[in-house]
Amino acid sequence: MFPEDYRFMARALTLARRGLYSTDPNPRVGCVLVKEGSVVGEGWHQRAGEAHAEVNALNAAGERARGATAYVTLEPCCHHGRTPPCTDALLKAGIVRLVAAMSDPNPQVAGKGLAILRDAGVVVECDLLETEARALNPGFIQRMTTGRPWVRVKLAMSLDGRTALASGESQWLTGAAARQDVQRLRARASAILAGIGTVLADDPSLNVRLPEATRQPLRVILDSGLRTPPTARTLRLPGSVLIFTAVADPTAHELLRAAGAEIVILPRAKQGLELLAVMAELARRECNEVHVECGATLAGALLQAGLVDELVIYMAPLLLGDKARGLFQLPGLTKMQERWELEILEMRAVGRDWRVRLKPMRENT
Numbered sequence: 531m532f533p534e535d536y537r538f539m540a541r542a543l544t545l546a547r548r549g550l551y552s553t554d555p556n557p558r559v560g561c562v563l564v565k566e567g568s569v570v571g572e573g574w575h576q577r578a579g580e581a582h583a584e585v586n587a588l589n590a591a592g593e594r595a596r597g598a599t600a601y602v603t604l605e606p607c608c609h610h611g612r613t614p615p616c617t618d619a620l621l622k623a624g625i626v627r628l629v630a631a632m633s634d635p636n637p638q639v640a641g642k643g644l645a646i647l648r649d650a651g652v653v654v655e656c657d658l659l660e661t662e663a664r665a666l667n668p669g670f671i672q673r674m675t676t677g678r679p680w681v682r683v684k685l686a687m688s689l690d691g692r693t694a695l696a697s698g699e700s701q702w703l704t705g706a707a708a709r710q711d712v713q714r715l716r717a718r719a720s721a722i723l724a725g726i727g728t729v730l731a732d733d734p735s736l737n738v739r740l741p742e743a744t745r746q747p748l749r750v751i752l753d754s755g756l757r758t759p760p761t762a763r764t765l766r767l768p769g770s771v772l773i774f775t776a777v778a779d780p781t782a783h784e785l786l787r788a789a790g791a792e793i794v795i796l797p798r799a800k801q802g803l804e805l806l807a808v809m810a811e812l813a814r815r816e817c818n819e820v821h822v823e824c825g826a827t828l829a830g831a832l833l834q835a836g837l838v839d840e841l842v843i844y845m846a847p848l849l850l851g852d853k854a855r856g857l858f859q860l861p862g863l864t865k866m867q868e869r870w871e872l873e874i875l876e877m878r879a880v881g882r883d884w885r886v887r888l889k890p891m892r893e894n895t
Contacts (some may be wrong), residue, residue, distance in 0.1 A: 531658060535629055538562050538569070538601045539659045543631070545574040545583070546603045546666055546786025551717045552577050552744045555816035556612075557670040561587040562601045563594075563625070570594035577744070582607065584616040588623045596624035603663045605634040605656070608643040617646045627653040631663035635674035668839070669720065678809040679720065681837050683822040684712060684830055685857055686844040692854035693826065699733050706845045707881025712823075715842065719821035721772075721812055725802070725828035726753040729762060734823070736764045740886045748772055748817065751791075752828065754802045756782050760789040774808055801827070805835045830859035833870070833890060841872065842887040844880065 545560030553559075553575050561583035563571040571594065573586025581589070584606055588595050606616035606628070620628065633641050633656060649653045664671060669680035684725055686703045687693050702709070706799070716722055717738045729751055736749040746769035751758055756777035758765075765771055771791045776798040783793045794811060797804045812820060822832065832838050845855075863869060871891040878885055 531629075531655060534564075534567070535601070535658055536597075538564050539603070539629060540630055540662075541569075541572070542583075542601045542603050543659060543662050543666065545572055546663075548574050549576055550666075551740075553740065554578065555670070555818055557604055557667040559583040559602065559604045560814060561590045561603070563587050563598045563600040564601065566593060570598055579612045582613055582616050585613070585619050588619055591623075597653075598623075598625050599627040599629065600625045602631045603666065605630045605632065605633045605639055605641070606643045606647070607634065607636075607639055608646050609638045615643075617643050620647065621650050621652070622877045623691050628655070628656055630654070630656045631658055632656065632660045633887060634858040635671050637674065638717065642730050667818070669820075671814075673818055678806075678813050678837075679817045679820045680808075680839045681809070681820050681822060681832065682715065682719070682840045682842060683824070683832060683838050684715060684842045684844075685829060685844065687857055688846055688848040688850040690849050690851070690852070690854075691857060692850035693857055695850060696745050696853045696855065698855070701732075703846045703848065704844045704883045705846070705881045708846075708883040708885065711845055711880050711885065712844070713738060713740050716821050718745065719747045720817035721820045723750040723752065723820050723824070725758050725824045726751060726755070726825060727825045728823065729753070729758060729764070731825075733763045735767060736823070737767055737769065739817045741832040748815070750774070750812070750820075752776070752808065754798060756786075758786060758791070760785050762789075765791055771813070774803055774811075776803060799831075799856045801831060804836055805831060809837060824858040826856055829857060833858060834860065838890050840875075841855045841886075841890060843888065845884045847882060 542562045546558045549558040556578045560574040571587040571591025573583050575583045608615045608617040609888040644654050672680045717740050719872050722736045749764050749771045751773045753773050754776045756775040773791050775797050778795055796807045872888040876887040
């Protein structure tokens with residue numbers, strides 16, 4: 531690697547981030563073409579079904595791509611998916627060197643794209659700024675490697691760790707800046723998921739309300755007893771709503787289908803639904819990132835099932851008192867060794883509130 535390689539790959543990563551809200555279910559990818567030290571073309575993947583980052587960069591470069599180095603944040607594809615293979619386009623354009631931030635976890639590619647280019651005489655290097663590249667696509671990587679989406683649970687709490695008054699009233703714990711920040715988290719997700727308790731208590735929209743959003747994520751409700759009212763606000767909005775339930779009642783199904791929902795029957799668990807089956811079905815539907823907004827019961831169940839990859843907690847400078855509701859419904863602990871361990875990834879102020887990003891350790895110590 532050369533010192534300038536880092537600069538050009540950093541630019542490719544910046545381009546890839548432009549697709550944060552729009553590429554789903556494809557990964558966010560950026561590409562920069564450089565010849566004799568100058569950028570001759572650049573591009574990013576904008577929407578699934580449209581040209582990939584490499585093709586957009588090649589189109590921008592035209593004949594100047596011949597003899598160039600391509601910096602790409604993900605290994606070029608080598609199979610026919612929604613679009614033709616990028617390896618073919620790069621070879622036809624005459625690039626002589628390719629630097630990739632990481633290999634593609636998709637089993638259809640997984641090193642094959644790099645091998646095709648290398649065998650054709652292109653100088654190939656990989657794993658430059660890999661950590662930054664992986665952070666762009668946690669859901670795509672996880673879905674391709676484990677068969678389940680990346681699950682991000684968003685919660686809001688007072689300074690004394692409470693999410694709502696005992697009555698259930700919670701609007702609004704956090705300020706306008708934090709609520710806008712949540713919209714950006716929703717916008718990058720493949721699906722926005724809530725439990726039936728949240729639907730009945732808050733009647734949420736579960737949609738994205740950002741001017742820059744070009745797509746609405748799938749809206750998902752976990753409703754083991756099929757109590758979702760056909761008049762729920764989220765059913766009256768454009769876009770797809772998926773309800774997971776354990777109830778096989780054709781009449782109840784028909785009422786919700788008439789309101790615009792799709793119904794999927796799954797097995798019951800001790801409490802609610804089999805969450806592993808929920809995530810498997812969402813992965814089958816090409817969901818990369820699942821954004822969860824829920825109460826203590828579902829948050830605790832997801833944590834105990836080992837399905838929480840990231841916690842985003844907004845902490846408001848308020849006190850609600852010890853009668854108010856907590857964050858997680860978890861079994862009572864008798865020893866400190868049974869506590870749940872979390873790793874703090876980031877803390878930052880968002881308006882008058884604080885946002886804390888955490889990664890749960892997979893097992894409580």
